[in-house]
Amino acid sequence: MQPVWAQVQPQDPSVPSLFEPHFDSGLQRPQQFRKPGSPDLPLSNAAGTTGFDATNANAKRKAKEEARKRAITDAENLPPVVSSGTDRTVQAVFQRQESAAAMRRRAINTAAAPLDATGAIAARPIRRRFVEDDPFGPTGFRRGAFIFKPAIDVSGGYNSNPGQRQNFPGSSFEQVAAEMNIKSDWVRHEWNTDLRGSYIWYNDLEQYNKPDINLRTNARIDISKQTRANVEGYFALAADDPGDPNLPTDVAKPPLFISTGGTAGITHTFNRLEVTLKGSIDRTAYGDAVLNNGSLLDLRDRNYNQYGLRLRVGYETLPGIIPFVEGGIDHRQHDRTTDEDGINRDSNGQFVKVGTTFELSRYLVGEASVGLLEREYADPAFQKLHSPLFDASLIYYATPLTTLKLNAATTVSESIIAGVSGALSNDFTFQIDHAFRRWLIGTVKLGYGTDNYEGSARDDKRYIVSGGLIYKATRDVHFRAEYRREWLNSTFPSQDYVANIFTVGLRLMR
Secondary structure, three states, X not given: OOOHHHHOOOOOOOOOOOOOOOOOOOOOOOOOOOOOOOOOOOHHHOOOOOOOOOXXXXXXXXXXXXXXXHHHHHHHHOOOEOOOOOOOOHHHHOOOOEOHHHHHHHHHHHOOOOEOOOOOEOOXXXXXXXXXXXXXXXXXXXXXXXXXXXXXEEEEXXXXXXXXXXXXXXXXXXXXXXXXXXXXXXXXXXXXXXXXXEEEEEOOOHHHOEEEEEEEEEEEEEOOOOEXXXXXXXXXXXXXXXXXXXXXXXXXXXXXXXXXXXXXXXXXXXXXXXXXXXXXXXXXXXXXXXXXXXXXXXXXXXXXXXXXXXXXXXXXXXOOEEEEEEEEEEEEEEOOOOOOXXXXXXXXXXXEEEEEEEEEOOOEEEEEEEEEEEEEEOOOOXXXXXXXEEEEEEEEEOOOOEEEEEXXXXXXXXXXXXXXXXXXXXXXXXXXXXXXXXXXXXXXXXXXXXXXXXXXXXXXXXXXXXEXXXXXXXXXXXXXXXXXXXXXXXXXXXXXXXXXXXXXXXXXXX
């Protein structure tokens, strides 16, 4: 008797074997076995791996994209849906009118996601919203890697006391001012230049006509991530105030003077420790004064050079807060060894102060410091000048519409008054800017200053109160109006004065 395995008959080659694999290579499901005699798969599921795509995927993708575009177009052209007044169902009561824009958004959100060339879902672009600090500010124009912002200001008004003296007549005036700001747009380093020039005409007091020119430029050179160099230069042309006590009483016209100079420094950061060293050279030169009899008065004894050096060390305790200690020395040397009274007015000065800088989330920006200053004169007739000093330049953004500004400075000015070594000045200004609208800005400014003439009994107190309004018609056209009141109280008789100034103007910018 034959064994069971020997009784199996050979299989007919035309009949497929139950154990012979038959592969389905469609893209919709993986390869699997199927029974012999089952119907063949459709051609669309028979895509192979040789590069030929029988699934027609590209055509399907294009059809989905066309359907999405048609849905968006149809949504834009559909009229708004209004619920019938006779329909009392709950759905009809709460049904809202749907606008074409809402339909368009719904069609976009429900449409098929777009696909890229590889068949994956394409990433939608992220739209970033940019908010300008001043939507009515000048845009300027670009030339290469620099941005230029020119402006011209034409104004007129009335000054009740241009001479800054008691019982002085007033006069109407016109003023023309031009400005140009140039700023670099480099990846590294920075360069800025500000040029401002103006001229004022008094219709009834031509002797007080005067120019005012101010040019300032500065550059930052990024040597490395921790080291940078700063260079600054300036030039100014102005006229003395008519009420300056250093002027002769019989002067017919305030003399002009020029101030020029430069500063160079380097700053290095050691982690949170920042060290800055600066050196400066400044010069002040006066022109001749015209007297009432037409003769000229030589004022070259007021010309002097100043050489200074200062060092600041700061440490960042918190982000945006850097306390610092700063000290400096300077030397003033006059062109002439002695003035017309035979006095040597050369002097040496030194100061030390402590303070901090602020940059707290753009709410409080600036710096404030307190300290002491001292000035020693070459002539033994003058004693050392000692004074506390307070310097501040702060901007506080109280609200998006209101800004507060505080400035304070302590300086020692030269003097040619007999027996006076110098004039110690302290100036404080407080300003509030409020935007009633983004195109309508109101400003209130308060100012207080003192001038103490060391070696004399004269002490002057200065006050300023002003209010203004700026209407920004466009980015290029601004209108402004201002009222300012100035007055001085002095311990010397017949030196007090009051001046009221009204100004309206037009400012053109680019």
